[in-house]
Amino acid sequence: MKVIRKIVEIDEELCDGCGQCVPMAYPNFHQDFLKGKVVMVGCPKFDDIQEYIHKFVDIFNTADIKSITVVVIEVPCCQCLPMIVKKATEEAKKEISVELVVISARGEVLKKERSAA
Numbered sequence: 001m002k003v004i005r006k007i008v009e010i011d012e013e014l015c016d017g018c019g020q021c022v023p024m025a026y027p028n029f030h031q032d033f034l035k036g037k038v039v040m041v042g043c044p045k046f047d048d049i050q051e052y053i054h055k056f057v058d059i060f061n062t063a064d065i066k067s068i069t070v071v072v073i074e075v076p077c078c079q080c081l082p083m084i085v086k087k088a089t090e091e092a093k094k095e096i097s098v099e100l101v102v103i104s105a106r107g108e109v110l111k112k113e114r115s116a117a
C-alpha cells in the first residue's frame with residue numbers, strides 16, 4: 001500500500017487536535033504502531049483531561065496492560081498526552097512500560113523513548 005501525501009504546515013490555531021494528521025504524516029503508521037494493539041484516539045486540547053485520566057485509571061485497573069505506545073505529532077497540544085498516561089498509571093498504582101513516539105509534520109520519527117510509567 002502506498003500513501004501519497006501532501007502536508008502543509010500545521011497551524012496550531014487551526015489545528016483541532018484530532019490526531020488524524022499523525023497517520024497521514026507517517027505513511028507506515030498502521031504497520032509500525034497498530035499491528036496487534038488496541039487503538040485509542042484522543043485530543044487533550046479539546047477534551048477533558050481529568051476525564052481521560054479517570055478513563056485510563058479504569059482501564060488500567062480492569063485490563064492486564066503490560067505496555068502502552070503513545071504516538072503524537074510534534075505540535076504542543078499533543079505533548080500532554082504522555083503526561084495524562086503517566087498520571088493515570090500513578091493513580092492506578094500500576095507499573096506499565098510506556099513508549100513515547102513523536103512524529104514530525106514531515107513524517108519523520110523525531111523521538112522514541114521507553115520508560116516505566
